[in-house]
Amino acid sequence: MAQATSVADAFTAATGRDVELVEITTKGDVSSEPLATMGGTGVFVSALREAVLDGRVDVAVHSLKDLPTASPDGLVLAAVPERADPRDALCARDGLGLAQLPPGSTVGTGSPRRAAQLRALGLDLEVVEIRGNVDTRLRKVTDGQLDAVVLAYAGLGRLGRTEAVTEILDPLQLVPAPGQGALAVECRAADGELTSVMSVLDDPGTRPAVVAERALLAELEAGCSAPVGAYAVTAEGETPEEDELYIRGVVISGDGSMSIRKSATGSVTEAERLGRELAREMLEDGAGAVVGAEKLVPKKENVS
Numbered sequence: 001m002a003q004a005t006s007v008a009d010a011f012t013a014a015t016g017r018d019v020e021l022v023e024i025t026t027k028g029d030v031s032s033e034p035l036a037t038m039g040g041t042g043v044f045v046s047a048l049r050e051a052v053l054d055g056r057v058d059v060a061v062h063s064l065k066d067l068p069t070a071s072p073d074g075l076v077l078a079a080v081p082e083r084a085d086p087r088d089a090l091c092a093r094d095g096l097g098l099a100q101l102p103p104g105s106t107v108g109t110g111s112p113r114r115a116a117q118l119r120a121l122g123l124d125l126e127v128v129e130i131r132g133n134v135d136t137r138l139r140k141v142t143d144g145q146l147d148a149v150v151l152a153y154a155g156l157g158r159l160g161r162t163e164a165v166t167e168i169l170d171p172l173q174l175v176p177a178p179g180q181g182a183l184a185v186e187c188r189a190a191d192g193e194l195t196s197v198m199s200v201l202d203d204p205g206t207r208p209a210v211v212a213e214r215a216l217l218a219e220l221e222a223g224c225s226a227p228v229g230a231y232a233v234t235a236e237g238e239t240p241e242e243d244e245l246y247i248r249g250v251v252i253s254g255d256g257s258m259s260i261r262k263s264a265t266g267s268v269t270e271a272e273r274l275g276r277e278l279a280r281e282m283l284e285d286g287a288g289a290v291v292g293a294e295k296l297v298p299k300k301e302n303v304s
């Protein structure tokens, strides 16, 4: 609702048109099953997409990182608004940063990508699988059930909970999920007028970054099943044609012992190609062989 409200407000400010918000609850919001066994992040998206295709609503606002890479029939990604901070954030007890957490500290996350990269830091942290909404997760720290949790900074920002953040994690160490922090505005492809009006919300700096990140993900999905992180940023050149795009990708085994990390720089005009080529280089370096050695095992006594 926070995300949809921000898009609705920006749309009204840009066009003068009114927007009616329609709340739709998805399976991903309600169930506390691990996302991987529920069918991946698509569980946040399907119910909203059905509502658009049925005509119950005209526009869906998603977290871009929850959108599967395959584009669905009948829908179009009409806008990617300016993205919020894409980094992951540590919310630890007593204001502690990552380096101050004693060995054996418990850190909650539901994300195999975060779990594996946390293990790879070699800090002897005990990663514990958790699910639930932001309040539920933060409460596990304030209750003393866990020493820390890791969440997307953007999600905390949208809910006004950044006061819980004790360290924003380095995106080269904890590479964020492709598209993290960005929103996706989807419309019916047949709705040409609405689609073109919605494009006022598209952010020229964000679009190439997320296109490159998602291209990397799509290419890696074809060749490997390990967790993937991708982080891209755009930088202004002397002229718009010289605008640059930097991208970093990671593929990592579940226990964090094997990983492939690679970066590339290119032109913003070739975002898709830059992401795909970086993924292919990662596959050539053996990304396909980097599969989960250890599962994300829930620590029963700590999980309600």
Ligand SMILES: NCc1[nH]cc(CCC(=O)O)c1CC(=O)O
Pocket: 063, 064, 065, 066, 150, 151, 152, 154, 155, 179, 180, 181, 182, 183
């Ligand atoms: N995994 C679910 C999800 N999808 C989007 C966000 C946060 C907002 C964003 O990344 O845009 C979250 C929660 C989280 O990862 O902490």
